[in-house]
Amino acid sequence: xxxxxxxxxxxxxxxxxxxxxxxxxxxxxxxxxxxxxxxxxxxxxxxxxxxxxxxxxxxxxxxxxxxxxxxxxxxxxxxxxxxxxxxxxxxxxxxxxxxxxxxxxxxxxxxxxxxxxxxxxxxxxxxxxxxxxxxxxxxxxxxxxxxxxxxxxxxxxxxxxxxxxxxxxxxxxxxxxxxxxxxxxxxxxxxxxxx
Numbered sequence: 072x073x074x075x076x077x078x079x080x081x082x083x084x085x086x087x088x089x090x091x092x093x094x095x096x097x098x099x100x101x102x103x104x105x106x107x108x109x110x111x112x113x114x115x116x117x118x119x120x121x122x123x124x125x126x127x128x129x130x131x132x133x134x135x136x137x138x139x140x141x142x143x144x145x146x147x148x149x150x151x152x153x154x155x156x157x158x159x160x161x162x163x164x165x166x167x168x169x170x171x172x173x174x175x176x177x178x179x180x181x182x183x184x185x186x187x188x189x190x191x192x193x194x195x196x197x198x199x200x201x202x203x204x205x206x207x208x209x210x211x212x213x214x215x216x217x218x219x220x221x222x223x224x225x226x227x228x229x230x231x232x233x234x235x236x237x238x239x240x241x242x243x244x245x246x247x248x249x250x251x252x253x254x255x256x257x258x259x260x261x262x263x264x265x266x
Contacts, residue, residue: 076112076113076114076181077180077181077182077183077254078113078181078182078183078184078185078210078253078254079113079114079115079116079157079176079179079181079183079184079185080104080105080108080109080113080114080115080116080185080187081115081116081117081118081167081184081185081186081187081188081198082101082105082115082116082117082118082149082152082153082156082187082188083118083167083186083187083188083189083194083195083198083216084118084119084120084188084189084190084194085097085098085101085117085145085146085149085188085189086119086120086137086142086143086144086145086146086189087141087142087143087144087145087146088136088137088139088141088142088143089120089137089189089190089219090146090189091219093217093218093219093220093221093222094189094190094217094218094219095217096217097187097188097189097214097215097216097217098146098148098149099148100187100212100214100215100244101148101149101187101188101215102148102149102152103215103244103248104187104212104215104244104247104248105149105152106152107248108185109152109155114157114179114181115152115155115156115157116156116157116158116159116160116167116172116175117145117149117152117153117156117158117159117160118159118160118161118162118167118172118188118194118198119143119145119159119160119161119162120137120143120162120163120165120194121137121138121143121161121162121163122134122135122136122137122138122163123138123163124138126163145159157175157179158171158172158175160172160175164197165193165194165197165198166194166197166198166200166201167194167198167201168198168201168202168205173205176207181207182207182208182254183207183208183209183210183254184198184199184202184207184208184209184210185210185212185247185253185254186198186199186202186209186210186211186212186216187211187212187215187216188215188216189216189217189218189219190217190218190219190220190224190225190228191211191216191217191218191224191225191228191229192218192220192224192225192227192228193218193228195211195216195228196211196228196231196232199211199232199236199240200235200236203235203236208240208254209236209240210240210241210242210247210253210254211229211232211236211240211241211242212242212243212244212247213229213241213242213243214243214244215244229241239252
């Protein structure tokens with residue numbers, strides 16, 4: 072009998088509307104990560120942001136993107152993995168810890184969330200801090216994240232995560248896949264690289 076998995080991989084907002092010249096480099100890393108993780112039978116969750124009319128994003132900053140199905144769709148490279156994920160969490164805010172996701176986490180007994188996706192400085196960081204404050208252990212896969220605002224925002228978010236969570240919680244795809252860093256009891260995902 073296998074040991075239950077207590078860590079879930081959370082692919083944050085890998086959506087067409089968040090892909091630009093600053094974030095597109097994260098997609099191959101996300102594909103590599105989710106392929107290796109899911110191949111071992113570990114749980115994967117996708118989040119999908121939507122921006123409803125009258126949202127704080129519109130009211131305060133005038134930002135009205137991520138409203139169309141085209142913008143909200145999971146990127147093509149990851150769509151096959153999303154279709155077999157444990158859950159797809161739709162969310163109107165930056166943190167993925169919606170009541171639905173919290174229930175999923177509690178029912179599954181997950182203690183660790185491995186986070187990767189877009190934007191590092193918004194939804195990834197906010198999900199990590201929300202998880203931390205709920206007593207969960209967040210792991211940020213630094214080279215499988217990106218910011219649509221550019222590398223300075225990505226780097227700023229990681230700087231804050233080092234201070235507000237812990238430098239130990241920031242890992243790379245290679246560290247996670249080889250088992251040299253990551254959730255306790257994690258032994259890596261030794262599978263072939265996705266071309």
